[in-house]
Amino acid sequence: MKIAIVIGTRPEIIKMAPVIDEIQKRSIDFILIHTGQHYDHEMSDQFFLDLELPKPHYNIGVGSASHAEMTADMMMGIEKVLLENNIDIVLVQGDTNAVLAGALVASKLHIPVGHVEAGLRSFDKTMPEEINRMVADVCSKLFFVPTEESAVNLVVEGVNPKNIIITGNTVVDACLRNLKIADKTSDILSKFDVNEKILTLTMHRAENVDNEERLTNIVESLIELDEFNIVFPVHPRTLKNLERFGLYAKLVEKEHINIIKPVGYLDFLLLLSKSFLIMTDSGGLQEEAITLNVPCITLRFNTERPETVTAGGNILVGSDKEKILETVRLILDDNSTREMMKKAINPYGDGKSSERILDSIQKNHDEDKLQIKPPEDVMRSFTREMAFLEDEITVSKFEEINNALVRVVYSEGRAEFPHQNLELNGKFVLFDKLT
Ligand code: UD1
Ligand code: UDP
Numbered sequence: 196m197k198i199a200i201v202i203g204t205r206p207e208i209i210k211m212a213p214v215i216d217e218i219q220k221r222s223i224d225f226i227l228i229h230t231g232q233h234y235d236h237e238m239s240d241q242f243f244l245d246l247e248l249p250k251p252h253y254n255i256g257v258g259s260a261s262h263a264e265m266t267a268d269m270m271m272g273i274e275k276v277l278l279e280n281n282i283d284i285v286l287v288q289g290d291t292n293a294v295l296a297g298a299l300v301a302s303k304l305h306i307p308v309g310h311v312e313a314g315l316r317s318f319d320k321t322m323p324e325e326i327n328r329m330v331a332d333v334c335s336k337l338f339f340v341p342t343e344e345s346a347v348n349l350v351v352e353g354v355n356p357k358n359i360i361i362t363g364n365t366v367v368d369a370c371l372r373n374l375k376i377a378d379k380t381s382d383i384l385s386k387f388d389v390n391e392k393i394l395t396l397t398m399h400r401a402e403n404v405d406n407e408e409r410l411t412n413i414v415e416s417l418i419e420l421d422e423f424n425i426v427f428p429v430h431p432r433t434l435k436n437l438e439r440f441g442l443y444a445k446l447v448e449k450e451h452i453n454i455i456k457p458v459g460y461l462d463f464l465l466l467l468s469k470s471f472l473i474m475t476d477s478g479g480l481q482e483e484a485i486t487l488n489v490p491c492i493t494l495r496f497n498t499e500r501p502e503t504v505t506a507g508g509n510i511l512v513g514s515d516k517e518k519i520l521e522t523v524r525l526i527l528d529d530n531s532t533r534e535m536m537k538k539a540i541n542p543y544g545d546g547k548s549s550e551r552i553l554d555s556i557q558k559n560h561d562e563d564k565l566q567i568k569p570p571e572d573v574m575r576s577f578t579r580e581m582a583f584l585e586d587e588i589t590v591s592k593f594e595e596i597n598n599a600l601v602r603v604v605y606s607e608g609r610a611e612f613p614h615q616n617l618e619l620n621g622k623f624v625l626f627d628k629l630t
Contacts, residue, residue: 196223196560199282199301201273202251203230203293205238206479209460211288212246213368213549214311219249221553228276230269230293231256235431241459246373262292262323269296277304283565284309284556287331288365289478290324290499298334305567307336309556312364314338314345315478315499321402324478325499336567337559339552342502342542346612350603356613357600362551363544366482369460371546374468374487377461384469387426387453392471392527394423398494399430400476407440409514413494414442416519421451422527426466428457472526474519481509482543490526490536492519508539577627584619591615599626 198218202211218225229251233239243250255272257265273296277285285301287294288311301308310331317325332338338354340346341364350356387393396417403409414437417425427446429437437443446452458466464483467473473484476494484491485508496513503509510526512518526533559565579602584593590601590613601613605623613624 196283196557196565197281198223198225198556199228199277199280199285199306200225201228201230201285201287201293201297203232203257203269204291205233205242205457206477207288207291207293208239208242208248209246209369209479210312210365211286212242212248213365213372214286214288214552215248217549217553221557223553226253226276226280226282227251228273228297229254230272230296231258232265232269232291232293234258235457237457237459238431245460246369266292266296269293270300273297273300274304277301277306282306283560284337286311288312290315290328290331292323292327294331295327298331302334302567307565307567308334309337309339309552310335311339311552312341314340314349314359316345316348317497317499319497323401328499336565337555339548339555341544341548343612344502344542347603347610350612351610353602355600356602359612360551360555361612362555363546363548364482365548365552366479367486367541367543367546368549370464370483370486373461374464377465377468381462381465383458383462383466387466388424389469391424392422393466393469394420394425394472394474394523395466395470396425396427396474397430397480398476399432400495401432403476403494403514404430404433404436406514410436410440410442412514412516413519414446416516416523417452418445418449419520420523421449423451423471425452426470427452427454428463429454430457472523474523484508485539485541486543488537488539490533492522492526494519502542503539506539506542508536508541510536575629577629579625579627581623581625583623585621587618587620589615590617590619593619593624593626597626597628599628601626 202208231254253276257268284307286309287297298308313332315328319325338349338359339362346359346361349359468487470489473489473491481491481500481503485503491509493509493511494514510522512522601624603625604611604613
């Protein structure tokens with residue numbers, strides 16, 4: 196078996212690292228394709244060093260450009276590499292342009308795609324990431340979803356539940372493994388006064404930092420938050436915009452605000468773990484905050500990680516200055532709110548997601564299911580039906596007796612993922628009856 200892994204940006208390197216480790220541990224043949232979307236040392240190479248990753252076999256070197264130009268260059272580069280290699284499955288991770296390009300190219304070449312962190316939805320189509328993850332999921336064969344909620348997003352969109360594997364998020368694998376290493380090797384804490392309350396801030400979302408009004412609101416709230424020592428490793432996109440809107444000078448003159456270059460993963464994890472509060476618009480940080488039991492404030496109006504909010508570890512504040520200040524001060528002044536946020540249960544698993552991903556890939560490969568089959572092999576007819584079940588019966592028994600595939604289960608007005616052992620008594624079932 197040969198696996199191709201496509202990565203392009205900082206979070207993909209971090210979240211694919213445990214998958215690459217697991218592939219190497221199992222001595223499976225693989226190629227690593229870097230699209231080159233992130234290219235600064237501190238946005239890319241630093242993570243290969245920190246995470247002890249092999250050098251990419253291919254770097255397409257797309258650099259920065261418009262979405263269309265970047266995606267087109269990635270697609271042409273990835274296609275060439277896939278045609279040169281005999282690949283059994285292409286793995287993509289998350290929701291960047293690399294995921295869009297990798298999934299589209301592979302699916303058109305009839306190479307199965309495994310989407311790591313599939314099924315997330317913000318239901319906000321102004322986000323380029325929402326388009327990317329939806330398109331990637333249309334092109335994918337195996338869906339490695341982090342949570343039950345993301346699995347349900349996919350089944351209601353019509354994805355076959357048999358191809359959805361609830362694995363947890365590989366960010367937990369990365370976080371748990373590397374925090375132990377960071378504890379021994381990182382000296383980041385010597386650079387800041389850890390006796391003060393550290394607020395670690397990151398932001399880079401286009402809808403925040405490219406928008407002058409939103410970015411100004413956020414900056415004005417930071418200026419007022421002098422109860423904290425704010426550590427702000429600034430993303431290159433954000434730095435450019437802070438300068439463009441004349442906001443950079445206002446921030447650097449404040450003693451409580453430390454603007455630094457993006458830092459490596461080991462330093463960053465240790466910094467996060469010692470933070471009083473995390474303020475961010477990053478996807479990965481919302482997950483890391485709840486993994487590390489640090490309260491999180493998210494500078495967005497919606498999130499594709501609603502589990503963090505439901506669990507109580509994350510509060511959405513948008514970019515409204517008053518809302519940001521009010522929420523930060525609530526967490527600062529009210530012990531019980533802060534403790535509740537710290538105790539939120541991590542919905543992203545136990546740190547074994549990459550093992551589950553590789554187990555599933557191996558099983559599908561061994562059972563000869565890693566193939567996009569031509570119509571003459573898969574042609575079959577079915578009727579899609581709905582039924583209310585009054586008997587005690589599990590999904591697997593129902594499927595066996597009725598020669599059916601259960602798609603979604605509805606119970607008390609909620610959609611449920613059709614686990615094989617789920618009891619269907621008293622529930623509505625949407626299923627395909629094979630004829
Ligand atoms: C990209 C992803 C976003 C992800 C983020 C992770 C897309 C559409 N966006 O956003 O989903 O959350 O990465 O950080 O794929 N730049 C540099 N050096 C670099 C990289 C970028 O200076 O190494 C600057 C360039 O001016 C570039 C800008 O940052 O124009 C934005 O970079 P880009 O890769 O387009 O998007 P990100 O904001 O990084
Ligand atoms: N990160 C890092 N150093 C930094 C800022 C972030 O190592 O200076 C890590 C962070 O721990 C997380 C990932 O980068 O794992 C998140 O990347 P980013 O916020 O750029 O992307 P997103 O997750 O929003 O797609």
